[in-house]
Amino acid sequence: MAKRKARRAARRRSARGAGPARKGRLPKDAVTLIVILRAKEGQETLVEAEVRALVGPTRREEGCLQYELYRLADQPSAFLLHEVWASREHHTKHTKTPHFLRWDARKDALLASREAAFWKQIA
Helix, strand or coil: CHHHHHHHHHHHHHHCCHHHHHCCCCCCCCEEEEEEEEECCCCHHHHHHHHHHHHHHHHCCCCEEEEEEEECCCCCCEEEEEEEECCHHHHHHHCCCHHHHHHHHHHHHHEEEEEEEEECCCC
16 A cells, blocks of 8 residues: 555655756656736635646646645735646646546636746746
C-alpha cells in the first residue's frame, strides 16, 4: 500500500513538470489557459464557491502543472483562472471530468461573461 502511494506521488510530481517548470521553462507541449470570469450581479458568492470546488480535483489531474484562482482586488465579481497544462490533450481530458462537467452545466446561470485564451510560452 505504501509503495503504491509513493508511486502515485512520483507520477503526480513528474506529470506536473517538477523539473523544467521550476527552472522557468515549461515542457515543450505545455499550454497556459487564462480564463476571466465575471459573475452576474448577486452571484459572486456562488461563482466563487463553484470555481473553488474545481481547484482541488483539477490540481490532482494528470498533466495539470498549475491551477490557480484569483479574484480582482477591487471588483469582487471578477475572477481569473490561471491554468498550465502539459498539453492541449491534457486540458481536453480535463473538460470531460465530472467536476468540470458540473461547472460547465452551471456556469451560464452564474456568469455575466467569460473570456478564455490559450497561450504558449516563448521565452
